[in-house]
Amino acid sequence: MEIAIIGAGVSGLSCAIKLKQHGIQADVFEKRAIAGDRFVTAEVFLNLLDYPFYDSIRYLSEEHDLLIKPTSNIKKMFIHGPNVSSCLEGHLGYSNLRGKHDEALEKQLQSQYEGNIYFENKVDYQEIAKEYSHIVLATGDPLDTQQIQMFEEAFRASFKGGIVTGEFTPNEVHAWFNNELAPKGMCYLIPHSHSEASLVLVYPQYKENQHVDKEALFQKFHEEAQRKLNQTLNLVSHFSINDYRIGISSYPRIGNTYFAGNCFGAITPFLGFGQFTSILTGIYSAMDIMGKGNYDELTKPLYQNFYDSLALRRGIEKLDNSKLDLVMKSIHTKILETMLTRRKVNLLKIASKALKPFL
Numbered sequence: 001m002e003i004a005i006i007g008a009g010v011s012g013l014s015c016a017i018k019l020k021q022h023g024i025q026a027d028v029f030e031k032r033a034i035a036g037d038r039f040v041t042a043e044v045f046l047n048l049l050d051y052p053f054y055d056s057i058r059y060l061s062e063e064h065d066l067l068i069k070p071t072s073n074i075k076k077m078f079i080h081g082p083n084v085s086s087c088l089e090g091h092l093g094y095s096n097l098r099g100k101h102d103e104a105l106e107k108q109l110q111s112q113y114e115g116n117i118y119f120e121n122k123v124d125y126q127e128i129a130k131e132y133s134h135i136v137l138a139t140g141d142p143l144d145t146q147q148i149q150m151f152e153e154a155f156r157a158s159f160k161g162g163i164v165t166g167e168f169t170p171n172e173v174h175a176w177f178n179n180e181l182a183p184k185g186m187c188y189l190i191p192h193s194h195s196e197a198s199l200v201l202v203y204p205q206y207k208e209n210q211h212v213d214k215e216a217l218f219q220k221f222h223e224e225a226q227r228k229l230n231q232t233l234n235l236v237s238h239f240s241i242n243d244y245r246i247g248i249s250s251y252p253r254i255g256n257t258y259f260a261g262n263c264f265g266a267i268t269p270f271l272g273f274g275q276f277t278s279i280l281t282g283i284y285s286a287m288d289i290m291g292k293g294n295y296d297e298l299t300k301p302l303y304q305n306f307y308d309s310l311a312l313r314r315g316i317e318k319l320d321n322s323k324l325d326l327v328m329k330s331i332h333t334k335i336l337e338t339m340l341t342r343r344k345v346n347l348l349k350i351a352s353k354a355l356k357p358f359l
C-alpha cells in the first residue's frame with residue numbers, strides 16, 4: 001500500500017497519526033515550511049454542536065489516543081443580541097490556538113506524529129495520482145475537491161479578525177449576533193490567555209452583502225466589544241480572508257481517493273466550526289484504508305449534521321434584529337439552558353424547534 005496525504009493540517013495529520021498508530025507509514029506532503037504556518041487565531045470546539053459526541057477532546061483521547069491540550073475549558077459563553085445578552089454556563093467545550101503559535105493545534109498534532117513530513121512540497125493531485133494506491137486530499141481547500149468531483153457550495157464567508165490585548169478570563173468567550181455588526185453572520189471574542197484574545201467578524205458574502213464595508217464593520221464591532229467588556233482592547237495584529245468556501249463534497253471518497261477536512265466539507269454552516277469534523281474525517285479515512293471501517297458509512301452522520309446545520313443557518317438568517325433579541329431572551333429560560341448545557345442533546349434539532357415561533 002502506497003499512501004499519500006496531501007496537506008499537513010488538522011485532517012491530514014490526524015490521518016497520518018492514526019495510520020502510524022497501526023504501523024502504516026504514509027507520505028505526508030505540506031506546501032509550507034512548517035505545520036501551521038499562518039496567522040495566529042483562537043478557535044473553539046463546542047460540545048453543544050458535536051452531537052452525538054458529548055466531549056470531543058475527551059473522545060479523541062479515549063477512543064483514538066489523539067491528545068489535544070486546549071487553551072482553556074470553556075465555562076461561560078456570553079451571547080449578545082442587538083440589545084439583550086444571555087449567558088450559557090457549564091462544560092461548554094474548549095478553546096485552542098491555531099497558526100504560528102507554539103501551542104497551536106497543528107503543532108500539537110505534528111508532535112504526536114512519528115513519521116516524516118515532506119515540507120515545502122506543493123503537490124498536485126493529478127500528478128501523483130498514479131504513483132499511490134491511496135490518496136487523502138487534505139489541503140483545506142474545496143477548490144481542490146472541485147478538480148475531482150462536485151462540491152456543493154452553501155456560501156462563501158468573509159472574515160476580518162485580529163489579536164487584541166486587554167484583561168480576559170480565559171474560560172469565558174463572547175459571541176455577538178447582530179445584523180448591524182455582522183449581517184447574517186457573527187462576531188466573537190476568544191481569549192488566548194489572561195492578557196490576549198482573538199476578535200473576529202465573519203459574515204456570508206451574499207449578493208446583499210457585497211457592498212458591505214468590512215473595515216468599517218470591524219471597527220464598529222471593535223468599539224462594541226470594548227463597550228461590552230468595559231475596557232480598551234488594543235489591536236496588535238490583524239487578518240482578512242475572503243471567499244472561504246463552506247459546503248460539502250458529493251462523495252466522501254472516489255475509488256481510493258479520500259476527501260478529508262475542508263476538502264470533505266467539514267465546516268458546519270451554522271457557526272463555521274470544522275476542527276472536530278476535520279479530525280474525524282482524517283481518522284475515518286485512515287480506518288477505511290486499514291480495513292477497520294467504511295468511510296462512506298462513517299461519514300453519513302457528518303452529512304446529516306451539515307444539512308441540519310445549514311437548515312438552522314437559513315432559519316436564523318431570516319431573523320431581523322428585534323427577533324434576534326427575542327431569541328436571546330428565550331436562551332435565558334432555565335429549561336433551554338439545562339437542555340443545552342447539562343445533557344447530551346442534539347443542539348441543531350433543538351435550536352430549529354426553539355426558533356420556529358420566531359420565523
Ligand SMILES: Cc1cc2nc3c(=O)[nH]c(=O)nc-3n(C[C@H](O)[C@H](O)[C@H](O)COP(=O)(O)OP(=O)(O)OC[C@H]3O[C@@H](n4cnc5c(N)ncnc54)[C@H](O)[C@@H]3O)c2cc1C
Pocket residue numbers: 006007008009010011012029030031032035036041042043044045121122123124138139140141159161241244260261262263266267272273274275276278
Ligand atoms: C478564521 C477562522 C476561524 C475558524 N474558527 C473555527 C472554530 O472556532 N472552530 C472550528 O471548529 N473551526 C473553525 N474554523 C474552521 C477550521 O479551522 C477548519 O475547518 C480546519 O482547520 C480545516 O482543517 P483541514 O485539515 O481541512 O485544513 P488545514 O488545517 O487548513 O490544513 C491544510 C494544509 O494543507 C496544506 N496544503 C494546501 N494545499 C497543499 C498542496 N497542494 N500540497 C501540499 N500541502 C498543501 C496547507 O498549507 C495546510 O497546512 C475556522 C476557520 C477560520 C479561517
